[in-house]
Amino acid sequence: MSYVTRFAPSPTGPLHLGHAYSAILAHDRALENGGRFLLRIEDIDRDRSKPEWEQQIYDDLEWLGLSWETPVMRQSDRLPEYRNALKSLWERDLLYPCTCTRRDIIDAASAPQEGVQYGPDGIIYPGTCSVKTMMPGSMTDLPEGVALRLRMAMAAGIAGTPRVGMGRVLSFTETGDGETGLIEKSTDQIALEVGDIVLSRKDFLGSYHLSVMLDDAAQGVTHVVRGLDLFDATQIHVLLQNLLGLPTPEYHHHRLIRDENGKRLAKRDDAKAIRKFREEGASPADIRAMVGL
Numbered sequence: 001m002s003y004v005t006r007f008a009p010s011p012t013g014p015l016h017l018g019h020a021y022s023a024i025l026a027h028d029r030a031l032e033n034g035g036r037f038l039l040r041i042e043d044i045d046r047d048r049s050k051p052e053w054e055q056q057i058y059d060d061l062e063w064l065g066l067s068w069e070t071p072v073m074r075q076s077d078r079l080p081e082y083r084n085a086l087k088s089l090w091e092r093d094l095l096y097p098c099t100c101t102r103r104d105i106i107d108a109a110s111a112p113q114e115g116v117q118y119g120p121d122g123i124i125y126p127g128t129c130s131v132k133t134m135m136p137g138s139m140t141d142l143p144e145g146v147a148l149r150l151r152m153a154m155a156a157g158i159a160g161t162p163r164v165g166m167g168r169v170l171s172f173t174e175t176g177d178g179e180t181g182l183i184e185k186s187t188d189q190i191a192l193e194v195g196d197i198v199l200s201r202k203d204f205l206g207s208y209h210l211s212v213m214l215d216d217a218a219q220g221v222t223h224v225v226r227g228l229d230l231f232d233a234t235q236i237h238v239l240l241q242n243l244l245g246l247p248t249p250e251y252h253h254h255r256l257i258r259d260e261n262g263k264r265l266a267k268r269d270d271a272k273a274i275r276k277f278r279e280e281g282a283s284p285a286d287i288r289a290m291v292g293l
Helices: 018-031 051-063 079-089 101-108 152-156 185-195 208-218 228-243 274-279 282-292
Strands: 002-007 036-041 095-098 147-150 160-163 168-174 181-187 198-200 223-227 250-254
Touching: 002 018, 002 223, 018 160, 018 223, 018 250, 018 274, 036 051, 051 223, 051 274, 079 095, 079 147, 079 198, 079 208, 095 198, 152 185, 152 228, 160 228, 168 185, 168 228, 181 185, 181 228, 208 228, 223 228, 228 250, 274 282
Parallel strands: 002 036, 168 250, 223 250
Antiparallel strands: 095 147, 147 198, 160 168, 168 181
């Protein structure tokens, strides 16, 4: 079996030490297993993605001593694939249009009879638009200019494998720095803990959950290496893989690199940017030491 890892940054700001750790770890694990290391540019959000940040990604990774296969996959080139996947789910009545604003969702979820609940995507959507009457013809035409949400309860009834005492179950293998081994989740539990997630946004086609899952499958990624902050999102990706008949890779969710106050690094934290360390005379070996490699 081939061993394929990837690093998939967004060109929306400078790479920081956390990115360096994730990229080096994925790169080194591929080399150690005689595999392949791929780079993917997640530029689906065209408003925030900038060419200069994309070039900085290449420059920083090359300086770190990493190499990858070309051509590099870019999400902005894959919109037809995202649309096809959405259309497939739409035709199975697994999606519905949502016109709620962020304020609408907060207000509905905060109603006394509801109570605010949080999942991997933040506030769990209360299902406001799921009960609205469909417009004539909407079941054949994928709507434009609105968000598209997954009917999670319906998906939970068809995804996974039946298991006595657990209903239907989804599973994946985890080798990271948190919970490890075979991870199993009841689809009913996923429906309760995740809710009707957005799979396409009104201002751009697709979403992180949809695109990352489709892109990993298209690139033949067998081992996903990423931060522990995305562990809870993995159940969503495995469910979507199951619904669309795609393979589930092995996952390795690694520890997060934090600042001196224990705060998770963010792109706005320019003081921790790889570029800053380069300008101050640090070496690639210094970066590896800083992140504990």
